[in-house]
Amino acid sequence: MESVVAEGTGKNAQVQGYRVGGKTGTSEDGVDTNKYVTSFLGVAPISDPEVVILVTLYNPTGEGGHQQGVSL
Numbered sequence: 688m689e690s691v692v693a694e695g696t697g698k699n700a701q702v703q704g705y706r707v708g709g710k711t712g713t714s715e716d717g718v719d720t721n722k723y724v725t726s727f728l729g730v731a732p733i734s735d736p737e738v739v740i741l742v743t744l745y746n747p748t749g750e751g752g753h754q755q756g757v758s759l
Contacts, residue, residue, distance in 0.1 A: 688709055691709050702731065707730070707732070708733040709730065710728050716745065725747050
């Protein structure tokens with residue numbers, strides 16, 4: 688989970704001075720709707736988590752759409 692934030696699609700969740708872990712996810716909102724649900728689950732500090740955050744976006748739009756954590 689730490690590599691997702693340090694090197695992967697969750698880079699936007701980096702916090703200076705903290706070891707943060709996370710997991711991004713994308714799913715389709717139904718069949719042939721062309722809509723998506725994206726999510727990010729973050730935990731910090733990764734060695735002994737005290738904070739857990741779940742962000743869910745339904746049908747995100749904008750730069751990057753629903754891909755690669757850009758919409759988060």
